[in-house]
Amino acid sequence: MRIAELSRESRVPVPTIKYYLREGLLHPGERTSPNQAQYDARHLRRLKLIRALIDVGGVPVAGVRELLDAIDAKGQNIHEAMGTATHATFGEPDAEMSEEQRRGMERVEELIAERGWLGDSRRARMLVANSLATLYQLGEDELTTLLPLYAETIERIAEAEVRLVTGRPTIEDAVEGAVIGTVVGEQILAGLRHLAHEHFSTVIGVVDTGPKG
């Protein structure tokens, strides 16, 4: 198909497609003349994936390139692909830590030891440590009492997710599933959490404060 059709099918404007081509996010079409190229189903699929990562996952363009490289890389494993998804979404950890961040990091290490989790991603540790540091700074230490429940429930989710993608027939399918599942799954979990908050704040609110007048 020509670029105009690719644009219609993907609902991505032609200038944006050209931008992705220039940035190397989308592989070039097959040249049919100096000004024309043909695109196929793989371009369409890739374009949908780019939009999903940017629009749904809020991943910056540089992060999208990293994720796509992870999907395209030969000999990549799930472990590395999931690490890349974390990397692309969260950016670099802080070099110097505040007192609260150090306290947060200690709590994270403690939690990881309690669960017996393997792995050494400083980035994911730092994300949790920074969030804990924020709670400490705001005097919201009480909210950190939820950590053991968070870790226990998230563990069930993560195990099911990893089992699902590692069960796929090829390593390419598995890696693509790991990247997409990591990014899009986060949005689904956030949305469901809000729906469940809405439910319990209705139910528990009524119990605690009496029926609404």
Place this chain on the structure above:
Amino acid sequence: MRIAELSRESRVPVPTIKYYLREGLLHPGERTSPNQAQYDARHLRRLKLIRALIDVGGVPVAGVRELLDAIDAKGQNIHEAMGTATHATFGEPDAEMSEEQRRGMERVEELIAERGWLGDSRRARMLVANSLATLYQLGEDELTTLLPLYAETIERIAEAEVRLVTGRPTIEDAVEGAVIGTVVGEQILAGLRHLAHEHFSTVIGVVDTGPKG
């Protein structure tokens, strides 16, 4: 304290503090002369909260204002405060839905009915529906088989969270806890999910493909 000290204590640069004052995110200090004002512990606390919402939660400035208004509003309840937190983080839902979005929305409604969740937030529904639509578009329907597990586990988390904040002595404490817990909790859950992915992709990867050579 003077603005310079407020800046040192909060680690927020003076021009940024002045920006928050102009934008009405931070309430004015007490004027001691035409060019000077005094700030107190409430300013420091508010400043930390603003930075937490922006830096940790990735909430845009307009969203921060909405969240702060929710915290400051009198007669606000937890239910409304959590709704505001969702609103400020996610923005407006799409007016017109694609076929995949409609399919996603049907699945969301089905899931809500299965769990017996009360509430009518179109925004949180739309977030989940959009994420599902993305998976359908990418041919990743298989990943949606995780939805019942997601909903069941997230329900446990949300119930504990709502119980914790509704148990607080004043409604103001409860609302502030709801807003902060919603925004910062999301980051903590995302980070823990990555740590657990790392663990299981190590453990399960080894089981499925044999020991690394």
